[in-house]
Amino acid sequence: MRSFADLDRLIGHVPAEVVMRLRAIDTGRGSEALYRNQLPALLTELANRARIQSITASSAIEGVVVPDARRAERIIDGSAGALRNRSEQELAGYRKALDYLFQEDWHPLNVGLLLHLHRLLWSETALDGGRLKTDDNLVVDRSPDGITTVRFTPVAAAKTEVYLSDLVDRYLEAQREGRHHPVLVVALAILDLLVIHPFADGNGRVARALTNALLVDAGYEVCRWVSMEQLIAESADGYYDALLRSTDDWHDDAADPWPWLSYFVGVLASAYETFARRAAANRSGGTKQERVRTHILKHAGPVFRLAEVRAALPGVSDQTIRLVLEQLKAEQLVSPEGAGRGAVWRRSPTP
Template sequence: MKKFDYDSLNDLIITPEMTQKIIQISEIRGKIEASDLQSHDSVLERLVEVAKIQSTDASNGIEGIHTSDTRLKQIMAKKTMPRNRSEEEISGYRDVLDLIHQQYAYIPISSGTILTLHKHLFSFTASNWGGKFKDINNQIVTTFKDGSEEIRFDPPAAFLTPNLIDDLCSEFNKAKQLDKFPSLILNGAFVFDFVSIHPFRDGNGRMSRLLTLLVLYPSNYGVGRYISLESLIEKIKSQYYQALKLSSDGWNNNKNDYGPFIDFFLSIVLQAYRELDSHLESTINKPKSVTMLIIDSLQNELKPMSKRDIMATIPQYGQSSIEHGLADLTTSGKIHKLGGGRSTKYVLVV
C-alpha cells in the first residue's frame, strides 16, 4: 500500500548540489527583497504580463496544445472566446493561473482545492470529467519530438485516487508545520507525488505545474509571478521527463528516490530567480536601446529565438517597440529572420 513518508522522504539524501541551490535561491531572493522594488514597478508589471502569457502557452505546449500568437494574446486579454478545444483548454489554464496569482493566500492545499482547480481548468470544454477524479486506470506516457511514446509509469488504480490525494495533502501540510525539511524540498516532493498519483483523466501535467506555483507562494517563493516556470521547464522538457522517470522507480512500494526530481525542481526555481535578478539589474544600469537589448539577448542565448522569447528577456520595452527593433535589425542585416508565422525566429548574422 502506498504511504507518503514526509518525515524522511524515503531517507532522502540532500546532496551538496541541492544545498548549494537552496542557498543561492535564498541569497538572490534576499537581494531582490532588500532592493527598492517600487523603483521597478513598470518592469515588474511587464514581467507579470509576459510571464502569464508564457506560462499559459508553455504549460499547454508541453501537452501539445497550441494556438497562434495573435489568438493567444487575445485570449489572455479576454478579448475573444475560444474557437476550438485547444483554445478552450488554454482559456481554462489562464483563469486558474490568475486565480492562484491573486488568491493564493486563501487557497489551502487540500483534495477539495485540487478538484476545484481542475474543474476550472476544464470549465470552457464540453468534457464531463472536470473536477472529478479519474474513474478508469491510466498510464503516464512520455511523448518525444518524433512522435514516439514511452510508458514511463503505471499510476495507482482509479479507486485508490481519492484516499491517496487526501493522504498526500495531509502529510504535506503536517511536514510543512514540523519544518523537518526545507520548504523547497517539500514543495518539490509534493509536486512529484501528485504527478505520480496522476489523479485525473486529463490535465495532470498542467495541474502539477499550477500546483507548483500554489505551493511556492506560501513559502515566500513568488518568483513564478514574474518569471514563467512553465516556460523554463518546456525549454528542457527532456530533462524534466528524465527526472520524473528516475524518481518514479519504486514509487508504488515506497522505495523511490525523490532526489532526481527535487534537484531538477530546485534548478528551475534557481534559474527563475537568476532571470528575475538579471531583469532588475538591467533597469539599474545605464539604459540600452531596444536594438542593443535584442542583440544582447540573441548573443546570450546563442541560438535562434522567437519574438515571444525575446520579449520575455526585455521587460523594459513593450511589444510594439520590440517589433520595430526586430524590423530595424533585420533591414540593416544585423539579424536574420528564420521561418514564418508561429515558427518565426531570429538569429544574429555571423
C-alpha cells in the same frame, strides 16, 4: 504519500549540487522585496508576460496549442469572443485555474482545491471536470511508429482520494515543522501528486498550476514574474526523464527522489537567474538602444531570436530591437538567418 512517509531518510542528506542551487534560490528570494519596492512597473510588466507564457507553455506541453500567438493572447485577456475549438477552450480553462491561484485566496490546501482547479481547467469545454478518476489509468509514451510503453502506473482509482488526503496532510505537516527545505517539500508534493494521477486527464496542468501556488505560499514568488511553465517547456526532455527516474519503484517505497528534486531545483534557480538578469537590465543606465546593444553583444547566446531579446528587456519595443539589430548588422557584428517568425540572428565571432 510515499515520499512523505520518512522525510529524514529520503531527503535528510542533500547532494552538494542541490545545496548550492538552494543557496542561489534563497539569495534570489532575498532580493524580491528590493525589486518589489524599486521596480514596481517592471514587475507589473513581467507578471503580465509571465502569465501569458505560463498559460500557453503549460498547455503546449500537453499538445494544446493555439497557433496564432495574437489570438492566444486575446483568449488570455478575455477579448477573443467565442472560443473556436477545443484547444482554445482548454487554453481559457488553464487561464481560469492559474488566475484563481494568483488572484484569489485559495487557502487552505485540500482535496477540494485540487477538484476546483480541475473543474476550472475544463470549465470551457463540454467535459465534466472536478471529479476524481473512476478507472485506473496508465501514463504511457507513444513512439512515432505507434508503439506504446508504460512510463509508470499511477495509484489505483479506488485509493486515489485516500492517497490525496494523506498527501495534503503530510505536506502541510512537513511545512509546519520546517525540518526540511520548503522548496524540496513542494517538489516532493508535486512528484507524489503526479504519481497519484488523480484525474482522467489534466493532471500535469493541475500540478504545474499548483506548483506556482505552493512556491508563493512558501515565500518563493519568482513564478509571478518568470514563467516556471515556460522553463519546463524549454527543458521538456529533462522534465519527463526526471519524473520517469523518480517514479520508478515509488509504489514499493524504493524510489530515488533526487533526479526529480534536482531538476525542480534547477528550474527554480534558473527562474531566479532570469529574474535577476531582467531586473539588472532594467536598472542599468543608458538609453533603450544602448541596453539592447549591450544585451546582444554581451549576454545573448551566439544564436538568438528577437523574442529572446524582448523577453530579456521588458519595456523595450520590437521596433527598437529591430533598429539596433539593423545597426549591428551594418557593423557586421550580427547577421540574420532565415525570414519571418523562424528568423534567427547570429552574433559574429570576436576578432
